[in-house]
Amino acid sequence: MPSQLDILTFHRIMPRGEKYFIPPMAMDVRTFTRLIERLVAADRVVDLQEGVKLLRSGELMGRKVAITFDDGYLDNFVWARDVLLRVGAPATFFVPLTPIDNQDVYWWDHLYDMVSRDDQSFFKWALSRNNPQALNKALENAALSRSRSHGERCRVLVQAANRLGEQDRKSFLGALVDEFGPCRAERLLMNWDELRQMQTEGFSIGSHSVSHIPLTDLEPQAARYEITASADLLKDRLGCRPAGFCYPRGAFRESHAEMVKDCGYDFAVTTCFGGNDGACDPFVLKRRNMSDYQGVRAWFPVAMHLFELSGRLDGLLAARRSA
Template identity: 30%
Template sequence: MSKHKLKLALRDAWARLLWVSGLHSLVQRCSAPRVLVLAGHCVSAPSNASLSKDMKIRAADLERILATFARRYDILTMGEAAERLRSGRLARSAVVLTMDDGYADNLTHLAPLLARLGAKATIYLETRALTERRLNWTHGLFLLLDHMGHERFVARYRALARDERGVSILEETLRLRGGDTYHIKRVLKYEVDRLDRERVLEALLSEEGLAASELCERLYLTWEQARELAREGHEIGAHTESHAILSRCSPDEQRREIEGSRDAIARELGAAPASFAYPFGREWDWDEHAARAVMAAGYTSSTTTHPGTNRPGADMARLKRVMIDEDVRLELLVAEACGGFDLLRRLGFQPPA
């Protein structure tokens, strides 16, 4: 057994033990209060059928998770949780549900589910999708790969791209990994020139006759729908304008993305957002300059996608979140929320994500 598999097995066994034995409630009582922030995108629905399963969570799974937590934890919005973390007045552990990007199912499928539970969520908007009805490049890529297949996609990318180094890495990846969408996306995310990428993907979409605007219309909220979510008591946060990888942006571009999404929400909803989430969210997807720019823009918190929980005194510009999707397992979330995984971390064991 590889070391990674052994670690996964240990993590799973510990979480299972806590859950099945009920020991998690004892661990929770003995642990200092903390905030677990859940991070999802979509609730599985016809509108998002074309998205991969790591982009969505089944309604029944989400309802069970939130109903379980509601018994022992406060369910807060990110803004409320940030206030308690900042002031140090966190009397009881809390769970926050955040949803990234701003998908239409957040209104049609998530909101009714939350209404049944009496819970509120924080929805981080990629504002250009609402304002200009323009998809970010990842959705364009998935559409193209689906339509063209990986080999033809890479061949056409080669024909249109100016970025020789990036294309070589793309071809090498296709040779080594074949039709693996994750690795193709990874190369386009980190290895190619991003302006060239935007240009080539736009050109390919039109070459293939794919109307990205129709997908955007189906997938994303409108501003009116965002206002409806806000009227129902959900918090609307910001997630940049174009879902940019902030670490790859110049300081000026960072400021435009961070302040532009703030201003769009303020204009459309009548109040500036308090909460921000870094697109993609890993520590190499943003940097110190971006973190400072977020706080300077008036946000009270910014969330990453590094797993763990948050305690009072946490750095508000780098809060941790745990991803949820169709493979979600309640016992792993409970082990994190109750402090069970932090116990392992204190013993020097880092549970793998």
């Protein structure tokens, strides 16, 4: 069997009965539990840093998986951590510095909080602004779609905001805070005490930059700062430099991979779909996003995830997820 390392990407692990308004970022804790149990029972789970090392040296045997989490959500500590500790599964948590330091919710969660709390006031204010055309169109569509849930309407706005440049997005979100104040949602992110606890329990903490701004939205000097300063700041917070870097939103150029390498990281992960063999570049590692299925596949999610991890659908999925 050819050697391959499949790196799994999780974001949020949701308690039973709760949904996240961005489905590709969430998995029900019951599905997560059964999936991890099955992978551990099959002896497929390896630590990411060790797996990359073995893959590059030609010593990785068979097809293994490494578990990663992006963004530092509190539910990683509350729900995922317990499962991982119980079954003895290693995992790497990629966290950005400033959101953890300030407990700043991500802008998409702030939008959802505002829309779900007072959608009429939000849309009245937002549509009165001089916004980029693409954002205005999304706002108009969401404002008129009152039969849809708050989550569905907000997801349209998030997709439009994701396509904006950093300055336009920052301008809109800064005005939102000025008009309505900070997000009132309950704490969504882990803090440093919780991350230090997980580190003592054997989990790895990696860098997800300083600010979580996509590197492709930044000038080269600013991008280099995000890469290098995050390593130094994580060492200050946790006592050791991170081995791995995770590109915010998966956005990177070849020059960014070179910066990561120059900074002394051992590897970097992307959001490019697929597995990694011995010939892979350790600074542009592919991953597989893990989330709840919708539709018929939701009836047997663990079996479907395991089938996808067999690689038999890679040709179809690679084309679909790169579109």
